[in-house]
Amino acid sequence: MKIKFYKNKYIYKKTHLPKEGWLQGCFICNEITGNYELFKKYYDYENKIMLKIYVYLCNKCKNKIARENEIKYKYNNSINEYIKLNNWLNFNVQ
Numbered sequence: 001m002k003i004k005f006y007k008n009k010y011i012y013k014k015t016h017l018p019k020e021g022w023l024q025g026c027f028i029c030n031e032i033t034g035n036y037e038l039f040k041k042y043y044d045y046e047n048k049i050m051l052k053i054y055v056y057l058c059n060k061c062k063n064k065i066a067r068e069n070e071i072k073y074k075y076n077n078s079i080n081e082y083i084k085l086n087n088w089l090n091f092n093v094q
């Protein structure tokens with residue numbers, strides 16, 4: 001399948017920093033970070049759209065997630081919840 005449109009969404013904790021900046025609050029601990037990682041890709045096959053969800057994570061929390069299953073589980077749940085709440089999987093919504 002050939003993708004026609006790409007959408008990127010970023011998840012982070014709100015800080016005093018501008019929304020458009022490269023630095024945002026780590027989703028878990030709020031620390032300011034420039035690191036983010038791909039959480040998941042979603043496809044809308046009918047309209048040929050690929051949606052990529054990125055999450056801002058500082059190195060400390062990223063390591064914690066990699067090491068501790070319980071934290072990883074909670075993290076995955078809260079990101080999935082966030083995606084649902086923001087209605088991002090309804091591809092017609094901007």
Ligand SMILES: [Zn+2]
Nearest residue numbers: 026029058061
């Ligand atoms: Zn963190």
